[in-house]
Amino acid sequence: MRNLILYLLRYGSFVLFLFLEGICIFMLVNYNDSQKEIFLNSSGNLNGRVNSFTHRVGEIYGAHKELDSLATVVRDLRTQNLYLISLLEEIELTDSPAEDTTFSYKAARVIQNSTVKSNNFITINRGSKQGVYPRMGVVTDDGIIGVVRDVSNNFSTVMSILHRQSQVSCRIKHAAFFGNLKWTGLDPTVVFLEDIPKHADVEVGDTIQTSGYSRHFPVGLDVGKVQDISLSQGSNSYTIQVQLFNDMNNLEVVYVLEDQQAEELDSLLTIIENE
Amino acid sequence: MNSNTLPHIFRFLGLFIAQVLVLQNIEFERGVLSYVHPMIYPLFIILMPIKTPVPLVTALGFAMGLMIDYLYSSFGMHAGAAVFVAYTRSFVLNFLEPRGGYNVSYSPNAKRYSIRWFLQYSAIMLFLHHIFYFSLQFFAPVYIVPILLNTIGSMIVSFMLVAFFQIIFDPQD
Numbered sequence: 001m002r003n004l005i006l007y008l009l010r011y012g013s014f015v016l017f018l019f020l021e022g023i024c025i026f027m028l029v030n031y032n033d034s035q036k037e038i039f040l041n042s043s044g045n046l047n048g049r050v051n052s053f054t055h056r057v058g059e060i061y062g063a064h065k066e067l068d069s070l071a072t073v074v075r076d077l078r079t080q081n082l083y084l085i086s087l088l089e090e091i092e093l094t095d096s097p098a099e100d101t102t103f104s105y106k107a108a109r110v111i112q113n114s115t116v117k118s119n120n121f122i123t124i125n126r127g128s129k130q131g132v133y134p135r136m137g138v139v140t141d142d143g144i145i146g147v148v149r150d151v152s153n154n155f156s157t158v159m160s161i162l163h164r165q166s167q168v169s170c171r172i173k174h175a176a177f178f179g180n181l182k183w184t185g186l187d188p189t190v191v192f193l194e195d196i197p198k199h200a201d202v203e204v205g206d207t208i209q210t211s212g213y214s215r216h217f218p219v220g221l222d223v224g225k226v227q228d229i230s231l232s233q234g235s236n237s238y239t240i241q242v243q244l245f246n247d248m249n250n251l252e253v254v255y256v257l258e259d260q261q262a263e264e265l266d267s268l269l270t271i272i273e274n275e
Numbered sequence: 276m277n278s279n280t281l282p283h284i285f286r287f288l289g290l291f292i293a294q295v296l297v298l299q300n301i302e303f304e305r306g307v308l309s310y311v312h313p314m315i316y317p318l319f320i321i322l323m324p325i326k327t328p329v330p331l332v333t334a335l336g337f338a339m340g341l342m343i344d345y346l347y348s349s350f351g352m353h354a355g356a357a358v359f360v361a362y363t364r365s366f367v368l369n370f371l372e373p374r375g376g377y378n379v380s381y382s383p384n385a386k387r388y389s390i391r392w393f394l395q396y397s398a399i400m401l402f403l404h405h406i407f408y409f410s411l412q413f414f415a416p417v418y419i420v421p422i423l424l425n426t427i428g429s430m431i432v433s434f435m436l437v438a439f440f441q442i443i444f445d446p447q448d
Contacts, residue, residue, distance in 0.1 A: 013333060017359075029351075032350060
């Protein structure tokens, strides 16, 4: 109140001026026809402009609200999408690629992979808690991957077939001649099958599969096809160049093979050893 | 009320009567003279003593304007213009302040200062009054040309009247 009085004392004449001019303008537009008309017209005009402006502001505000609701929808859809992806993963991880009662399959996801070293390892996201143990074979739908070497609670390292100490017993599909599958450390799409006898009937294009003698893998998993056959000087066996069916650079879901009959076979073999 | 106030009251009434009885009848239908609407009553505001408080000048201007509006039946126009010119008088006086400053007890007239100074001052005041008055009369920016023509036409006559008034009556303080 005191401030108001001080303000009036200081700016009183200006306030009075505005007040009296206000009265004058009021009288002017109320008691004079032409001014009244102009005033009403222009105020109507102004009204229209203000209305359209507020309308636009409302539109913009509405658009913002719409954006907000759209953002909510997008967020919900994303959540749903993530949920569906996890469901799909579960489905992928529980499918078994083959029906072999001797072996059971545990799906796993590759979380680390390499093919460029001379001794390559793969890491998968299943470990001892999920029943993965060393010396289990690892395969995909297309071919073999390697053998589990070390396990932790939830992860395992797999010695890839692209490892120079890896040896898997394989055979030619139609003839049952068997040899060892090895890798020389160069091309990750090519491995070598050694010790196939010279008299074996092998041609380029023949399919190579597991023989079952390596107990990590069941019999008859297709591995690759013959690309080249060579016979070194003075040797009795072919060295067969095998093109792998699976792409070791492109692994996602793999299956760990558990031999259900391993204990039975082990106990049988120990009888022989003990004699 | 002292003897200084009396001439101002008489001037107030005299100018009012001159405006509504004489100048109100100067109306031409067409031609250049149709722009002439002389107004002498702002002279009352022009000649008020310099020390008069601005609110009082403004209020008196409003009263004079209202009275003239009543007889012109143009409510608000003269009052608005008179209030405007009464309020802006202090700024005009500040702007025109002579080297020696004002003797604030007296009116800003030709006797106290020079006839040249007085004509300059009253010309500015009349111009402000007239342009504000015609702006209120036409009341829209599109009429800027008639507003200016009327202002100039009326100002010439009003200014001559003010000058005659100064020469004939030679108003004292």
